[in-house]
Amino acid sequence: MKVSSRRSFFRYMALLGLVTFSAVPLYAKAQKDKVKYQELPHDAQHCSTCNYFLPKEKQCILVEGSINPNGWCSLYFKKV
Numbered sequence: 001m002k003v004s005s006r007r008s009f010f011r012y013m014a015l016l017g018l019v020t021f022s023a024v025p026l027y028a029k030a031q032k033d034k035v036k037y038q039e040l041p042h043d044a045q046h047c048s049t050c051n052y053f054l055p056k057e058k059q060c061i062l063v064e065g066s067i068n069p070n071g072w073c074s075l076y077f078k079k080v
């Protein structure tokens with residue numbers, strides 16, 4: 001695409017931004033080993049009482065893979 005004027009330049013940059021924004025996920029989930037995920041609770045803390053746990057899917061908003069309701073990781077944040 002030839003950029004011949006200032007207006008064309010800004011149109012081109014806006015289009016480029018839209019293409020880039022739509023192609024890249026906003027965030028990626030953390031790998032289990034990076035957040036010290038374990039299949040056991042940590043004292044009274046476990047995934048089923050964590051704010052980020054999705055019980056129907058047995059998934060976590062922040063951590064990748066299948067999540068054990070009795071598991072735990074360092075990102076634990078108690079559900080209120």
Ligand code: SF4
Pocket residue numbers: 037046047048050051052053054060061062063067071072073074075076077
């Ligand atoms: S953030 Fe950690 S503790 Fe909380 S649900 Fe996800 S894996 Fe479990």
